[in-house]
Amino acid sequence: MKTSIATVSISGDLREKLEAIAAAGFDGVEIFENDFLAFDGSPADVGRMVRDHGLEITLFQPFRDFEGMPEPQRGRGFDRAERKFDLMAELGTDLMLVCSNVSPLALGGIDRAAADFRELGERAAKRGLRVGYEALAWGRHVSDHRDAWEVVRRADHENIGLILDSFHTLARRIDPNSIRSIPGDRIFIVQLADAPQIEMDLLYWSRHFRNMPGEGDLPVTDFMRAVAATGYAGTLSLEVFNDQFRGGSPRSIAVDGRRSLVALMDQVRRLEPDVAIETLDMPDRMNVEGVEFVEFAADADEAQRLGMLFSALGFRVAGRHRSKAVTLYRQGGINLVVNTEREGFAHSSFLVRGTSAYAVGLRVDDAQATVARARSLGAEIFEQAPGPGELAIPAIHGLGGGILYFIDGGSDLARVWEIEFEPVAGIAAASDVGLSRIDHVAQTMEYEEMLSWGLFYTSIFRMKKTPMVDIVDPAGLVRSQAIGNADGSLRLTLNGAENRRTLAGHFIAETFGSAIQHIAFATDDIFAAAAALKANGLEPLVISQNYYDDLEARFGLDPDFADRLRDENILYDRDEAGEYFQIYSPIVGEGFFFEVVERRGHYDGYGGPNAPFRIAAQKRRMRPKGMPRT
Numbered sequence: 001m002k003t004s005i006a007t008v009s010i011s012g013d014l015r016e017k018l019e020a021i022a023a024a025g026f027d028g029v030e031i032f033e034n035d036f037l038a039f040d041g042s043p044a045d046v047g048r049m050v051r052d053h054g055l056e057i058t059l060f061q062p063f064r065d066f067e068g069m070p071e072p073q074r075g076r077g078f079d080r081a082e083r084k085f086d087l088m089a090e091l092g093t094d095l096m097l098v099c100s101n102v103s104p105l106a107l108g109g110i111d112r113a114a115a116d117f118r119e120l121g122e123r124a125a126k127r128g129l130r131v132g133y134e135a136l137a138w139g140r141h142v143s144d145h146r147d148a149w150e151v152v153r154r155a156d157h158e159n160i161g162l163i164l165d166s167f168h169t170l171a172r173r174i175d176p177n178s179i180r181s182i183p184g185d186r187i188f189i190v191q192l193a194d195a196p197q198i199e200m201d202l203l204y205w206s207r208h209f210r211n212m213p214g215e216g217d218l219p220v221t222d223f224m225r226a227v228a229a230t231g232y233a234g235t236l237s238l239e240v241f242n243d244q245f246r247g248g249s250p251r252s253i254a255v256d257g258r259r260s261l262v263a264l265m266d267q268v269r270r271l272e273p274d275v276a277i278e279t280l281d282m283p284d285r286m287n288v289e290g291v292e293f294v295e296f297a298a299d300a301d302e303a304q305r306l307g308m309l310f311s312a313l314g315f316r317v318a319g320r321h322r323s324k325a326v327t328l329y330r331q332g333g334i335n336l337v338v339n340t341e342r343e344g345f346a347h348s349s350f351l352v353r354g355t356s357a358y359a360v361g362l363r364v365d366d367a368q369a370t371v372a373r374a375r376s377l378g379a380e381i382f383e384q385a386p387g388p389g390e391l392a393i394p395a396i397h398g399l400g401g402g403i404l405y406f407i408d409g410g411s412d413l414a415r416v417w418e419i420e421f422e423p424v425a426g427i428a429a430a431s432d433v434g435l436s437r438i439d440h441v442a443q444t445m446e447y448e449e450m451l452s453w454g455l456f457y458t459s460i461f462r463m464k465k466t467p468m469v470d471i472v473d474p475a476g477l478v479r480s481q482a483i484g485n486a487d488g489s490l491r492l493t494l495n496g497a498e499n500r501r502t503l504a505g506h507f508i509a510e511t512f513g514s515a516i517q518h519i520a521f522a523t524d525d526i527f528a529a530a531a532a533l534k535a536n537g538l539e540p541l542v543i544s545q546n547y548y549d550d551l552e553a554r555f556g557l558d559p560d561f562a563d564r565l566r567d568e569n570i571l572y573d574r575d576e577a578g579e580y581f582q583i584y585s586p587i588v589g590e591g592f593f594f595e596v597v598e599r600r601g602h603y604d605g606y607g608g609p610n611a612p613f614r615i616a617a618q619k620r621r622m623r624p625k626g627m628p629r630t
Ligand SMILES: O=C(O)c1ccc(O)c(O)c1
Pocket: 061, 062, 097, 099, 134, 136, 165, 191, 206, 207, 239
């Protein structure tokens, strides 16, 4: 499988685009005419620059408003095409993309368009060039790949073929299975893009909101399965018009693009076992059962403060590392690790970002296979020489400077706590609070990073995204998207901050980049947990009385029940599926916190409606240290 990407998909000038595209491992680029026009050099210079980066030019595009024109526009169209053929020869590409005519002057008729293409095919053949025809979803007469194919079929010329673009087909909800009957060798190129499901004008949606396959909501996998079934084995080319990407980092967008294509083809290979698909051989998406541990990097003072908070939350010291300054805290099935080593990754992370939950250990079916898959998808492997008696725990770098470790049951990794830690007995601890496991881990990032993180998780792991929700911070919007496994035993929330005045935005500004901002522990009895926390001396976040008055009215709560919530500062939410209860810890540092939650019934959310009141309360608590009043 050869991969390519349109220059329009990446930010920067042409040289920056090519560098990023080549570094990410693509084979080719679609040269978008505007990128060429803006470049201060000859077509031959562009061609040379592309090839110097080890890339080929997949095609030149777009050529507009060609077919079905009355005279004199028809004749001018052929003259224009000849000029572009000259240019293509200099660039060094043999394929031109013609998109369906949008001109009000265009005349309809499949045969008329086919005749124009046959003549264009003749002219292209004389120069050894080819022309592909693509239906724009908003084309005047041709807006459906089935009609574009009929034009190509009737043009009946070897140098005229079809170009498919997943966006145009899927945005119009055309059944992608209609592609299966098209002969694969008549498809000249396949362009791929996804998009979020939003109701809007097709042209505007296409030009501003496309994203990488897997980042949006369109059934790009079904589209690609149908393409593969035709026998098409040519280049797959990303064509992603996205306002955010235009201003993003060329490198990371190119890496995401390549990751999206490799993950897509891996899926297609598994779903279409009878089709020969040439793609990287890698383990399947990995099942993640849950969070095995969260590791904090700290210095001795901060570790002591953290330890006191853990203790108030009902954790006890369960082990000390046999060779390192690392302590294990445990409650129920939750393992929290505090690392105060003076060297290694944890220490450098502490120096740069302060006390933080810098690593997460995930329980997976097969830890080595997880790393192998992640590597194939362009993730960076994390390796640190193990100390004496230590296990080499398979790990990768997350996107934000953190580490993801993998633990499985099929190796010594399952016994990591016994092997690496000396049990600790007899340390007086506050009482157990009844926390059983980690409900969710919340990562905060810049809003622009959310698509990258979502793709990272959903391409490596068997995880699904849920729709994005808006969290209203008094100082601005924070978007939140949950990612998790099918049974809810693994839940990650991605929170994207749009500005620095929100609690989330302040946190990432202070910790120098995206990081874990809170960890929610699950309990089966929130009221018992509240009582135990109180007995341990933990002062929960105090929620406004106005909130409880509204809550009582909104849900028609029994006044006694409402009073119990109020007395314990428990936030409450309810939907058709069930109920949700939340207690918040005080803030640590610049915005980190813990949460204790109980889910009843099949409640699947995160208490989104409570967020504005919780955030307001947290901001009251954080002042005066740096947090702006909103
Ligand atoms: O938005 C456009 O005009 C446009 C141009 C060329 C394409 O390949 C495409 O998919 C869209």
